[in-house]
Amino acid sequence: MRLLYYRWEAFTKTDIEAALNRLRIPYGTFDRATSDYDLEDPVFCEQLEKAIKKGGYDVVFGVNYTHKIAEVCWRTGVPYLSWSYDSPMSYGKMAYLSVDTSHLFMFDRAEVLSTLQSCPGAHIYHLPLAVDTSRMDRYYCSAGERKKYKSDISFVGQLYSRNSDQAINFLPDYEKGFLNALKDAQFRIYGEEVISKALSDDVMKAVSTPEFMKEMGEKAIYNELADKLPFIPARALWVMMTRGITRKERILLLSLLSNHFDTALYSYDDHEVLGKVRMCGEINYTHEMPKLFKTSLINLNITLRSILTGIPQRCLDIMACQGFLLSNYQTELAEHFTDGEDCAIYTSIEEALEKCSYYMKHDIERKRIAQNGYLKVKNEFTYDERLRTIFETVGIPL
């Protein structure tokens, strides 16, 4: 097998390359960037095709599905294996999902099922993410770093202050009430998707007022097909609303916790004031974040609500650093991990506060849980195993 790895700027590129090396898979790399916002990028496609032919590659592998790569692979007859860690995926031209050469591995099982419904027969598989504990093991905090990253509770993530759902205010009262009800209902529920079921064609027609469409277009929310559709696609509205809910949950929970504990937020979204939260700005994913997770007593995961069932990368990163994870309920998280044994799970903001209070007082238990989480991801969430699964599923011998 000669593999062409589309490297892109993915967070996980180092870990994937390390795994490819461990598995002794010879690979070349292709690093040219292409924007999700551009449906077409003929230069990119031309370059990629050239690279495939020149190198004699017989399989292309990349993180996050890119329809342009799918198109090139289909034209050249080379299998394209993609493994997503974003949800929902931005598909661009969905047609290339269904071609024989495209193989898409997605970490969110619910999204696998719904995508298969739109593209029956496509090669779409469920594959949870992975983490490289051996890399995480190599990070040690100096005394200065321990001081810098010390906190009771920490959270790394966006607040979606720009792409949130303020656009809803541009709707007439009835539609505004309608969408707010869906948000309020979804806000209190984990493990069940409520909003999309109510976004019927009639509803989408009703909300696609000129003002609202303009507002959403400006926020580049449905940029993929903007200007080309008479109505806002339900999916685009749904994505916007889930961001709004995530924002609300993150702000509420962090503010609430900051009243009781030293709570630090690492985010590039740092121009807001959230209760007594310490705004710490951005943090480097590869080299600094692991040190934070090793130092902070409790590490939060508050999943982006468009990730329906999947375990976000964040959870695995935290546990791989032997950090104690407190996460919102996610169906797949609860399947692989157990609340109180290898992580902690909350199903309401009140419960999150309760659990923080409890685990702040119970050091030994907290550390034991963190250790169990570490062992579990070390043994069951490895890149090697995932990559093997990918090649096996597609029928490519290693």
Added chain:
Amino acid sequence: MSRILFLRWTAANETDLEETLKSAGHSVNSLYFSSVKRGEKPEWSAEDAERTKKELRQHSCDAVFSVNCYPVPARLCRDFGIPYIGWSYDSPIGYSDTEYFTYDTTRLFLFDRRECELLKAQIPGAHLTHLPLAVNTERLSRIRYTDQDRERYHASVSFLGQLYENTLEDALKLLPPYDAGYIRALIDSQLKIYGSEIIYNALPAGFIQELSQGEFRKYLFSLYHAKGAKDVGEELPPALLWKMIMEAVTRRERLLVLSLLGRRYDTVLYSGQEHPALHMLRQPGRAEYLNEMPKVFRFSEINLNITFRSIVSGIPLRCLDIMGSGGFLLSNYQPELAEYFQDGVDCAIYTGIDEAVEKCNYYLKHESERKRIAEEGYRKVQQEFRYEDRLRKIFEITGLRWK
């Protein structure tokens, strides 16, 4: 032998309860009440209270029993030091007065487990036990079915139930557009979700108070109180709005399923009122519980259960009635139904309106499979949903001797 004072208001399962108690050798003294209003604010008149008190003074008894749970008998029992047993077959059981749940003499049994858990969490010290309903297959097996019955009650699909004409959806036009849109969204989304209830936590605090203005308040008030009651501006319970939303969801689901089926198959609706929207169905009126309903269930190829959505997890009596009569049951998903029964084995379960239509289509074409499932369902309820077993448990928890 125990002496039971049975306070009756003609709930469907009262006859079977009485029969089972008597068969086990207990004496049952029945007192009938008609003024008790079902579902909404229970109004046990002063006269009813007096009659009950008189009965308790004149004839000693070991326990007072009622279908559903009421504060007035509970208080009387507390005063007399006699156990009060309430076994629900509606859910929710009542909104405001819950103090009586914690009396030493009170023992309540709720067929909806989720409601039971919620109330237990809200009211510490409440004497609540989850207890699924039952069906009297002994009585049902004694019914004689004739060829005339077969002819009269035969149908491809039958449904017994109400369609709740005077609903929230009509009243939405009395509300400001924002609130109307808000409630509409809750109805639309709950309609598509089975197995969980999403409305309760979504209703903002004080929402019902906000809505309780002008014409809409008049509408809510009329649902909550008996006719002619005077509105003194009391706070209406949020649970009332919740229940009205669930009723609207139920109505929509029933209308949709029945009209889709009615267009394809010979479908019968047994209901108190005729519904012009369902003109493609046969609508012969009500079916009497004890003797007629079993015939409907036995001679219909498919019997629908479309649960009133305020029943969040429990198995409605209707499901057990259907299976106990040897009928084939197609029901919406209910968590407890899926625990005791299995789709395709002893009943059929749908989790979406399209699926309901698909399964009707399938099972109407596969007669022997359908009959096999109905037989399994009958066997299951005959063994595991017996009145005797339930009452035995009630007696045990109440501290009475069953035999």
